[in-house]
Amino acid sequence: MSIQVRYFAALRERMGREHDQVDVFPEATVAAVWARAAGDTPLPTNTLCAVNMEYAEPSASVRDGDEVAFFPPVTGG
Amino acid sequence: MTIVIRPQAFDPWQELQDYQRASKLGASFGATAVFVGSMRDFNEGETVQAMRLEHYQGMTERHLEKICQQAQSRWDMLDCLIVHRVGELRPSDPIVLVAVWSAHRAAAFDASRFLMEELKSSAPFWKKEQLAAGGGRWVEKNSPG
Numbered sequence: 759m760s761i762q763v764r765y766f767a768a769l770r771e772r773m774g775r776e777h778d779q780v781d782v783f784p785e786a787t788v789a790a791v792w793a794r795a796a797g798d799t800p801l802p803t804n805t806l807c808a809v810n811m812e813y814a815e816p817s818a819s820v821r822d823g824d825e826v827a828f829f830p831p832v833t834g835g
Numbered sequence: 836m837t838i839v840i841r842p843q844a845f846d847p848w849q850e851l852q853d854y855q856r857a858s859k860l861g862a863s864f865g866a867t868a869v870f871v872g873s874m875r876d877f878n879e880g881e882t883v884q885a886m887r888l889e890h891y892q893g894m895t896e897r898h899l900e901k902i903c904q905q906a907q908s909r910w911d912m913l914d915c916l917i918v919h920r921v922g923e924l925r926p927s928d929p930i931v932l933v934a935v936w937s938a939h940r941a942a943a944f945d946a947s948r949f950l951m952e953e954l955k956s957s958a959p960f961w962k963k964e965q966l967a968a969g970g971g972r973w974v975e976k977n978s979p980g
Contacts, residue, residue, distance in 0.1 A: 767889055767961035768973040806959075811894035813957075827891060833974040834888070834919065834960025835872050835931050835951065 759784060759822035763795045766829035769805065782820070789816035791826045804831050836907070838899045839918045840890060847871045847918065847932040854916050854934070864913050864936040868943035870951050876926035878974070882967035886924045891959040895919075902953040906935070910942040915950065919960065 763778040770776055773796070780794040788807045807814050808827040820826060837854065851869060876883055903915055918932040933950050937943040955977045962974040 764891075766891055766959070767963070808891075808894060808959075811891070811897055827894070829891070829959060830961065830973070831976055832955075832957060832959050833962045833977050834890070834958050835955040835977065 759786065759820070761786075761791050761794075761820055761823075762825045763791060764825060764827040766827065768830050769802065769828055772802075785819050787816065788814055788818050788820060788826055791820055792816070792828060801828070802830075805829070806831065836900070836903045836914065837916045838896055838903065839916075840892075840895060841918055841920050842922045844924075844928055845918060845920065845932075847929045850918055850932055851916070851934055855936075858914060858936075860914060860936055864938060866937050866940040866943040868935050868937075868940070868947040870931070870933045870947055871929055872931040872951075874924050874926050874928045874930055878964060881964075883926065883964045884967045885926075885965040887963045887965075888921045888924060888930070889961045889963070890919075890921050895959050898958050899954065902950060902958070905953070906946040906949050909949070910937065910946040911939075912937050912942055912946045915946065917950065917954070919954075919958075921960070 759782055761780050761782055763780055765773045778795045782790055782794050792801050806829050807816055809824055874886055899917055906912055913936045916934045920930050933947050935943045935947040963971050965971050
């Protein structure tokens, strides 16, 4: 399954890129997408995750074509 | 219900006037609660010269719509307007405008507070400060209130 991965703010700077395209096995989770995209880098504490622009837990499963985003705590307003 | 993400500077009072005038609210409302958040020139003991505000285009708008719908289901809200700045900001620039119209004051006060707190805690926006002393830093968390 092909997944579009996006990074925002401080996490984007830390990763050194805005997005990745990764292939994962069927029924993979958000955490598995991170592992595939980031290799040995563990998911930083407090990182928020979204699937198709809705907040999701790292344990949530993804489907082919999904957009998965990782970002630090939000600071708007 | 209107959500606007604005890449240019805006005047919240003008926005408010224009929006209300163009709306179908007529004389149905007895209360308008307004919150305006602006950029300070200091944070965490440092002088801040400028700030860049980022968002997640698509998710930010969708999330703000969701919290407006939640407010609508909890309070007798006639209408609401959220305008949020992104891009390069200078101290004293308005960052956010939240306005709620209702028949009576309790709904307007409570719904506007709810919208503002939800926006701050969950809408995907991020601030990077440019410090007067040099260098940039990401704001790690919002103040509790």
